[in-house]
Amino acid sequence: MENEKTITIIGAGFVGLSTAAIMSNVGYKVYLLEINPKRLDIIKQGRSFFYEQGINPLIQRGIENKKLIPTDTYDSCVPESDIIFSCVGTPDNPDGSSNLTYVYTAAESAAKLMKPGTIFVQKSTVPVGTGTNVSERIRLHQSKFSYVSNPEFLREGTALFDSLYFDRIVVGGDDPAANKTVLSLYKTMASRRHELAKFAGVERGYTEGTYVETNLNGAELVKVTANAFLALKISFANSIAKLADAAGADVNEIMDAVGADRRIGRAFLNAGRGYGGGCFPKDVSGLVSSAEGYGVDMPILVAATDTNESMPGYIASKAQAALGGLSGKQVAVLGLAFKAGTSDARRSPGILLANILRRNGATVRAFDPQANEEARDELHPKITITDSVEAATKQADAVVVATDWPEFIQIDLDKLAKAMHGKLVVDAVNCYPIETVKRAGLIYVGVGRNGDPA
DSSP states (O other), X not given: OGGGOEEEEEOOSHHHHHHHHHHHHHTOEEEEEOOOHHHHHHHHTTOOSSOOTTHHHHHHHHHHTTOEEEEXXXXXXXXXXXXXXXXXXXXXOTTSOBOOHHHHHHHHHXXXXXXXXXXXXXXXXXXXXXXXXXXXXHHTTOSSEEEEEOOOOOOXXXXXXXXXXXXXXXXXXXXXXXXXXXXXXXXXXXXXXXXXXXXXTOOOOOOOOEEEEEOHXXXXXXXXXXXXXXXXXXXXXXXXXXXXXXXXXXXXXXXXXXXXXTTTOSTTOOOSSOOOTTTHHHHHHHHHHHHHHTTOOOHHHHHHHHHHHHHHHHHHHHHHHHHTOOTTOEEEEEOOSSSTTOOOOTTOHHHHHHHHHHHTTOEEEEEOTTTHHHHHTTSOTTSEEOSSHHXXXXXXXXXXXOSOOHHHHTXXXXXXXXXXXXXXXXXXXXXXXXXXHHHTTOEEEXXXXXXXXX
16 A cells, blocks of 8 residues: 555654654654754654644644654664655855755765665755756665655645645656656645644645646756745835835735736735745745856846845835934834744844844834744844733834734734834834724834835
């Protein structure tokens, strides 16, 4: 039977742990290899070390059923595994290229113990051409294996839903049989998607999804191309937002109309503080660097990065202008995670905004419902992290909403107005109707929303 296959997943990060939690609940025997002892200990207790909706019940059930087996050694899992998923990190180097140290280490460590016929699946986001290099390194230790690129398309905050109700599953490799074996894992998972989604509490509307087979280089390019295009849409919206500010227009209305064109679509045409996290910035710079290695320039992506990096400073300058200066002002920053639904604070625009405001003279208090601890080391040491919206906003001269958490979007603006010393609300994610803010007696400043403060 298909679910009698044994799987090893190397790396218990966002992708690896999400994949392991689901595959073990489908019925596969899944070894989850993680060398960080703190992470491993938390997982063994049936919990995730990061926030992700619905993941803990799946981890707990997988461990209780002895289908999910956390381990920290290769020799405890690789020799009996039929399929190995590499889900290790690929941080960027100072020059923007991808650091593949973990990718190569994982492959070489596994190769020394792999049995003949093992399928090695690369889920880590890697530059085009990496699969060929990894295969050569594996072949030094095990000649009988198949290599498949199977990029992930999970969004932090909706990882389980994205896994179960995927838009597409992409596989690429030189062995058609191996490609089909990997696809069969997902087809088996899809046959149980409703049950698992209901158990995890992530069930909602979905599309059926498609299965795509391509060659190795094509599969490697799909993921970074998709992320680069989404980043490009965000930066395009932000460029138009700056023009809307100057011309006195509302970028939300503009993008609603533009996005109504079915050739374009509304998704990701959202102006605001820009993108962050562990994927978009890294994948864009990695694609630019990879293209340069092939003698191809990508100025459009360089421009997207420049625009994105300008947004926290642009918004801080709007706050400074509306307040008549930041020196001596008390500013609350709501949102330190790079996006709602996750505790990930890597390259968070909210953190960048808070630090810029502090550097320009403001006293800053910050709050995030999930990412306070993750953000602590990245924030200026004199920024106060609070444990509630109320503590952050009390007697504030201005409130900056930097992440669109539901509790921030649904905040009682009348209550907020009474708690504040000043009246300024800086909507860095354009989540509020302008008139709603004005009715509470507050001053609204958004990104590309009718220029001057309302």
